[in-house]
Amino acid sequence: MVRLLFIILLGYLAGCQQTFVMESEQIVSPTAASSPVVLAGTPQSRSVPTRAATIPPAIESDPIMTLTPDRQLAGPWLSPTPSLTLTMGEQVIGQSVEGRDITVRHIGSGPRIILLVGGIHGGWEENTVALVNELITHFENTPEDILPGMSLAFVPSANPDGLIHGRVEVGRFNANGVDLNRNWGCDWSEDAIWRSQSVFAGSEPMSEPETQALARYIQDTRPVIVLFYHSSAGGVYAGECDGDHGSMIMSQILGEATGYSYGEVFTAYPVTGTAASWVDGQGIPSADVELFSWTETEFERNLNGIMRLQRWLSVE
Numbered sequence: 001m002v003r004l005l006f007i008i009l010l011g012y013l014a015g016c017q018q019t020f021v022m023e024s025e026q027i028v029s030p031t032a033a034s035s036p037v038v039l040a041g042t043p044q045s046r047s048v049p050t051r052a053a054t055i056p057p058a059i060e061s062d063p064i065m066t067l068t069p070d071r072q073l074a075g076p077w078l079s080p081t082p083s084l085t086l087t088m089g090e091q092v093i094g095q096s097v098e099g100r101d102i103t104v105r106h107i108g109s110g111p112r113i114i115l116l117v118g119g120i121h122g123g124w125e126e127n128t129v130a131l132v133n134e135l136i137t138h139f140e141n142t143p144e145d146i147l148p149g150m151s152l153a154f155v156p157s158a159n160p161d162g163l164i165h166g167r168v169e170v171g172r173f174n175a176n177g178v179d180l181n182r183n184w185g186c187d188w189s190e191d192a193i194w195r196s197q198s199v200f201a202g203s204e205p206m207s208e209p210e211t212q213a214l215a216r217y218i219q220d221t222r223p224v225i226v227l228f229y230h231s232s233a234g235g236v237y238a239g240e241c242d243g244d245h246g247s248m249i250m251s252q253i254l255g256e257a258t259g260y261s262y263g264e265v266f267t268a269y270p271v272t273g274t275a276a277s278w279v280d281g282q283g284i285p286s287a288d289v290e291l292f293s294w295t296e297t298e299f300e301r302n303l304n305g306i307m308r309l310q311r312w313l314s315v316e
């Protein structure tokens with residue numbers, strides 16, 4: 001009889017424990033469900049994580065980490081001669097002609113970095129600055145969207161001097177009057193064109209402090225992909241410098257996921273010295289992503305594209 005009571009008691013306790021676990025899950029689930037990620041396009045759809053408990057602590061409190069330029073050979077995290085200290089969170093990588101900070105925000109801990117650059121054409125394309133800021137907010141609030149092995153780096157405003165002017169032509173250029181997407185060192189020409197007019201490409205390739213800051217950051221961190229957001233030609237235009245270095249296939253994958261056209265050369269007018277082509281020449285797949293409009297951020301389709309590129313590159 002005593003033994004029977006003991007067995008009943010054990011069963012009761014086990015039942016309590018089970019009830020407790022289920023209540024815990026019920027408490028966790030609504031939290032996770034409060035920030036659903038809805039990705040447009042069914043082929044790329046994925047399940048939404050159900051456990052809020054997997055969200056890591058605040059990015060600002062993460063330790064400083066080091067990367068080496070040649071991550072393939074030296075390994076991503078430790079090197080006897082680290083060339084760069086990357087701070088998680090926001091980092092100033094240089095200044096504009098007028099002394100405004102150019103900042104990068106780095107989210108995630110994986111060694112494969114996708115770098116996303118907005119606002120190289122300043123206030124003329126200020127919706128691209130808004131897009132990158134929206135992406136920063138999204139990935140800060142949804143860190144589970146950074147896939148294994150990946151991290152994301154964001155430069156929301158590559159031309160802060162131009163940005164302050166807003167949607168006027170002078171806002172496209174930096175404070176030296178240079179078109180920063182004609183200043184880079186692949187196919188640079190002093191006879192640079194925007195639409196039907198000549199634009200200043202700088203006194204020489206890579207002459208501008210904004211260009212130098214970005215180039216230094218790219219050379220030091222060696223991202224696996226670099227995208228430059230523009231508006232509003234509505235297409236993904238692969239960088240190309242002395243042959244393709246992966247930009248074409250990357251642009252195709254991105255185009256399919258975003259709905260922007262791809263696989264075409266930009267022919268509206270000749271372009272020289274672009275950032276994406278210089279990056280391609282560094283052996284890094286790169287493209288200009290032209291939004292459809294100059295007023296909207298087209299957030300969902302661009303988030304979809306970033307998730308697709310991550311799945312392409314992610315390693316467990």
Ligand SMILES: [Zn+2]
Nearest residue numbers: 121125230231
């Ligand atoms: Zn542009």
